[in-house]
Amino acid sequence: MGISLKKKARLSFRRNRNEIYTVFGLVRRCPLVLSLSASAKDNNSGKFTFSDKVEVGSTQLAPGSYKAEWNGPANDLKVDIMKNGKTVATAQGKMQDLQKPAPYTAVLTRTQNNAKQLHEIEFDKHTEAIVLGGE
Numbered sequence: 575m576g577i578s579l580k581k582k583a584r585l586s587f588r589r590n591r592n593e594i595y596t597v598f599g600l601v602r603r604c605p606l607v608l609s610l611s612a613s614a615k616d617n618n619s620g621k622f623t624f625s626d627k628v629e630v631g632s633t634q635l636a637p638g639s640y641k642a643e644w645n646g647p648a649n650d651l652k653v654d655i656m657k658n659g660k661t662v663a664t665a666q667g668k669m670q671d672l673q674k675p676a677p678y679t680a681v682l683t684r685t686q687n688n689a690k691q692l693h694e695i696e697f698d699k700h701t702e703a704i705v706l707g708g709e
Contacts, residue, residue, distance in 0.1 A: 630663035
């Protein structure tokens with residue numbers, strides 16, 4: 575009526591093997607979870623470059639590569655302009671739907687008081703743009 579020693583060993587091996595597979599399955603899925611959380615952050619940021627001096631609010635930015643990070647509701651965004659990981663300017667803005675995805679990243683400026691003001695940023699293959707100043 576009892577279970578033989580051989581059968582006990584086989585059952586124990588199966589249980590241990592299933593535990594190993596379960597742990598392996600969890601470890602194997604971890605990079606996916608990490609990459610999803612990293613991409614979630616990227617949904618509210620984008621990189622752009624401009625070749626002339628541009629103002630954001632009262633801050634003048636030198637030509638170069640920057641990163642925009644934004645948060646808040648679509649009609650009242652807080653937009654941080656960053657250079658080398660440091661915030662160099664902050665502005666209010668809003669999201670604006672585009673009729674079709676932007677074919678490339680573009681920076682639109684407006685001239686005010688003889689200075690170029692950063693007005694809008696469209697990001698490559700995105701269907702929304704950031705309009706600064708809430709206009």
